[in-house]
Amino acid sequence: MTYRAGWIHFTNVAPILDSLDLPPGVSAITGVPTQMNAALLAGEVDIANISAVEFIRHADILEALPDFSVSVLGPVYSVNLFHTRPLADLRRIALTAQSAMSVALLEVLLRERGLSPVLERAEGEAEELLQQGYDGVLRIGDSALREWYRVVGPLTNERTMTTLPDSGRGITVTDLAEDWFRLTGHPFVFAVWAYRKNRPPPPELVQAMRVARREGIGHLADVAGRHAAKLGLPERVVQHYLWNFRYHLEAPDRLGLKEFAAKAVPGHAPLCFGQRPGEG
Numbered sequence: 001m002t003y004r005a006g007w008i009h010f011t012n013v014a015p016i017l018d019s020l021d022l023p024p025g026v027s028a029i030t031g032v033p034t035q036m037n038a039a040l041l042a043g044e045v046d047i048a049n050i051s052a053v054e055f056i057r058h059a060d061i062l063e064a065l066p067d068f069s070v071s072v073l074g075p076v077y078s079v080n081l082f083h084t085r086p087l088a089d090l091r092r093i094a095l096t097a098q099s100a101m102s103v104a105l106l107e108v109l110l111r112e113r114g115l116s117p118v119l120e121r122a123e124g125e126a127e128e129l130l131q132q133g134y135d136g137v138l139r140i141g142d143s144a145l146r147e148w149y150r151v152v153g154p155l156t157n158e159r160t161m162t163t164l165p166d167s168g169r170g171i172t173v174t175d176l177a178e179d180w181f182r183l184t185g186h187p188f189v190f191a192v193w194a195y196r197k198n199r200p201p202p203p204e205l206v207q208a209m210r211v212a213r214r215e216g217i218g219h220l221a222d223v224a225g226r227h228a229a230k231l232g233l234p235e236r237v238v239q240h241y242l243w244n245f246r247y248h249l250e251a252p253d254r255l256g257l258k259e260f261a262a263k264a265v266p267g268h269a270p271l272c273f274g275q276r277p278g279e280g
């Protein structure tokens with residue numbers, strides 16, 4: 001029987017997925033986070049890099065690979081709240097239906113501040129939605145990275161990725177991962193590679209993913225170059241964006257995940273991970 005994978009195809013997983021050779025007997029489909037979350041829970045795929053919050057919510061039936069994640073410590077650049085008033089004054093925020101993780105994170109960050117604006121689903125470009133009466137717009141992924149750069153860019157010799165302003169064109173951009181870091185001092189884990197406890201991936205697939213990740217991280221400038229052209233962004237931006245991710249679910253990432261789980265899904269079942277390479 002074929003083992004079916006479901007990959008979220010955002011640029012941030014390119015260093016793992018671009019060089020991945022699927023072993024015989026494994027097939028893959030791609031989609032946005034909420035599609036892959038649903039596909040895994042419906043049993044339409046056997047493994048997927050899903051929104052970490054869905055892994056937490058379904059910790060009773062799911063397990064995650066022990067050494068794969070999409071995490072950051074500090075800014076992520078692609079999970080952004082675009083807003084036209086200070087956070088404390090926001091009344092109506094447009095959410096994207098593509099994302100489970102960023103919505104859960106935004107809810108935690110608003111609750112921590114004692115804020116409760118109206119949250120509604122609405123798709124489209126942040127700048128357009130801000131003109132249509134929303135005072136905040138949450139966007140993720142490649143389009144959020146592009147819109148962030150359009151608002152706060154361009155890079156110059158004096159202005160690097162870490163010193164760009166947080167506003168431009170009358171819009172402030174709050175990077176939710178950076179906000180999480182300010183609040184907790186922890187990394188933020190956006191995605192883990194999860195599967196049903198009774199349907200773990202064949203070891204050849206996990207090994208192929210490790211080889212592909214080594215290849216991708218070892219040739220990050222090439223990966224960035226390919227995707228920069230596709231995204232219409234400078235290579236410098238994409239290379240820094242990719243370099244900034246933590247792909248190995250290390251101890252600090254697990255702490256961040258645990259902290260988020262306690263805040264976002266109180267009473268969740270214990271989180272289960274497979275054995276790390278060399279363990280057991």
Ligand SMILES: C=C(O[C@@H]1C=C(C(=O)O)C=C[C@H]1O)C(=O)O
Nearest residue numbers: 033051078099100101102141191
């Ligand atoms: C950081 C990102 O991570 C992704 C965001 C997700 C979500 O918001 O549900 C899910 C998986 C991640 O790979 C991003 O795409 O901007």
